[in-house]
Amino acid sequence: MSKSLAKASPPTSGDATERILAAAEKLFAESGFDAVSMNAVAELAGVSKANIFHHFSSKNALYLAAMRNACRRSTPLMDNLEGTSGTFVERLHHFARAHLAHLLENEQTSRLIQREVIENDPQRCQELAEQVFGDNFARLVAIMRSGQQRGELRADVDAGMVATLLIAANMFFFQSREVSRHLPDVTHLSDDPAAYSKLLVDILMHGILPPKQS
Amino acid sequence: MSKSLAKASPPTSGDATERILAAAEKLFAESGFDAVSMNAVAELAGVSKANIFHHFSSKNALYLAAMRNACRRSTPLMDNLEGTSGTFVERLHHFARAHLAHLLENEQTSRLIQREVIENDPQRCQELAEQVFGDNFARLVAIMRSGQQRGELRADVDAGMVATLLIAANMFFFQSREVSRHLPDVTHLSDDPAAYSKLLVDILMHGILPPKQS
DNA sequence: CGCATTATTGACCGACCGGTCAGTCAGTGC
DNA sequence: GCACTGACTGACCGGTCGGTCAATAATGCG
Numbered sequence: 001m002s003k004s005l006a007k008a009s010p011p012t013s014g015d016a017t018e019r020i021l022a023a024a025e026k027l028f029a030e031s032g033f034d035a036v037s038m039n040a041v042a043e044l045a046g047v048s049k050a051n052i053f054h055h056f057s058s059k060n061a062l063y064l065a066a067m068r069n070a071c072r073r074s075t076p077l078m079d080n081l082e083g084t085s086g087t088f089v090e091r092l093h094h095f096a097r098a099h100l101a102h103l104l105e106n107e108q109t110s111r112l113i114q115r116e117v118i119e120n121d122p123q124r125c126q127e128l129a130e131q132v133f134g135d136n137f138a139r140l141v142a143i144m145r146s147g148q149q150r151g152e153l154r155a156d157v158d159a160g161m162v163a164t165l166l167i168a169a170n171m172f173f174f175q176s177r178e179v180s181r182h183l184p185d186v187t188h189l190s191d192d193p194a195a196y197s198k199l200l201v202d203i204l205m206h207g208i209l210p211p212k213q214s
Numbered sequence: 215m216s217k218s219l220a221k222a223s224p225p226t227s228g229d230a231t232e233r234i235l236a237a238a239e240k241l242f243a244e245s246g247f248d249a250v251s252m253n254a255v256a257e258l259a260g261v262s263k264a265n266i267f268h269h270f271s272s273k274n275a276l277y278l279a280a281m282r283n284a285c286r287r288s289t290p291l292m293d294n295l296e297g298t299s300g301t302f303v304e305r306l307h308h309f310a311r312a313h314l315a316h317l318l319e320n321e322q323t324s325r326l327i328q329r330e331v332i333e334n335d336p337q338r339c340q341e342l343a344e345q346v347f348g349d350n351f352a353r354l355v356a357i358m359r360s361g362q363q364r365g366e367l368r369a370d371v372d373a374g375m376v377a378t379l380l381i382a383a384n385m386f387f388f389q390s391r392e393v394s395r396h397l398p399d400v401t402h403l404s405d406d407p408a409a410y411s412k413l414l415v416d417i418l419m420h421g422i423l424p425p426k427q428s
Numbered sequence: 429c430g431c432a433t434t435a436t437t438g439a440c441c442g443a444c445c446g447g448t449c450a451g452t453c454a455g456t457g458c
Numbered sequence: 459g460c461a462c463t464g465a466c467t468g469a470c471c472g473g474t475c476g477g478t479c480a481a482t483a484a485t486g487c488g
Contacts, residue, residue: 172382
């Protein structure tokens, strides 16, 4: 009686596979691959450990599935970044703010991907580059290049470098918040992503705008 | 007979404690705390596992000692960064290049510290901020401020933000090399830190220099 | 030299690891 | 009714984990 109707029982919710994936993503993001035991995943997901191995062939397969899941969820969220109108400054500012907000809102996924990057495994890094970062980064560079053609920013700057700098600044903010909080010169920024983005774009723009009077 | 003279025997070298610390630093930097077993450290150091526990009370104590060791070695290497002469542009360029080179040359230490940052433990991050980054970062900000007072860069930019941007760009280069290699727009930069620094400073400077003609 | 101190070791421990297995159970088609 | 299936479980496996301990080798000192 209680089974067929109560799809979401209090201790759990949703399909078991999804619960396992969600638990795995959370724990892996928090502590990394090696620090997470299958028992911990099972407990958080509300299933038996053996059940995890029924759905995933190994711990590594579970990790990869959680990564793929997180990346798949992450990619399309960037789509609305380039569609804004306004001056180039405004569009860039919008992108910077939206990208940083995206990192902060999806902290779990961001951490998971970040952990993958720092492991530096060549194959995994290639997959990340091609399947996760590639499109969005290329799109950002394309925005820069189109801005250059329209004369909205200096033609002699490296578009890839500008894009890199923007992403780098945001990644750094995301991963160094806890440290920055204790650096007196930047404490006022570590909790205020909007202010951070504003200063970032200000510095960036006055470097990539064409000289005002020449 | 062979002991007192042969300080550096082929399989090992130096004091056992130092060998243990070196092995621990290498392995922890490569794979992280949880992925490294005491057996692995013992094997690489050429001592028994029990001997490690004779010199260090626990795995965590060994990790902390290795971290402290790495940080202690890392800090003074920054000292020669600010002492250069030349224009402000030249000094900043020198700092950017030297800092990035420092990261790359001490890859092991850099990775170790980076892993610590990403864990986001409040206490550890505070220690890192106060004992490792604090002085050097404050010094970099001071350089910026003095440049502002001398009119060598815009007075209305946030000195802390400029310093952050510089460090962020270098950290990002260091930790994303393997990924950048597969991003067609920046492949030419991912293996050339000198070119990267040049482009970085170029973009940075034209943003923080006072307007040329006004 | 004897003697205390330290450095080092192999054997060992309980706990936990990733993973397996035999089997229970609810649902479904016939 | 029955056969079959996939989700699911508790008990269990070999192996490794961090850590302990008694015993041995080396060392410094009177």
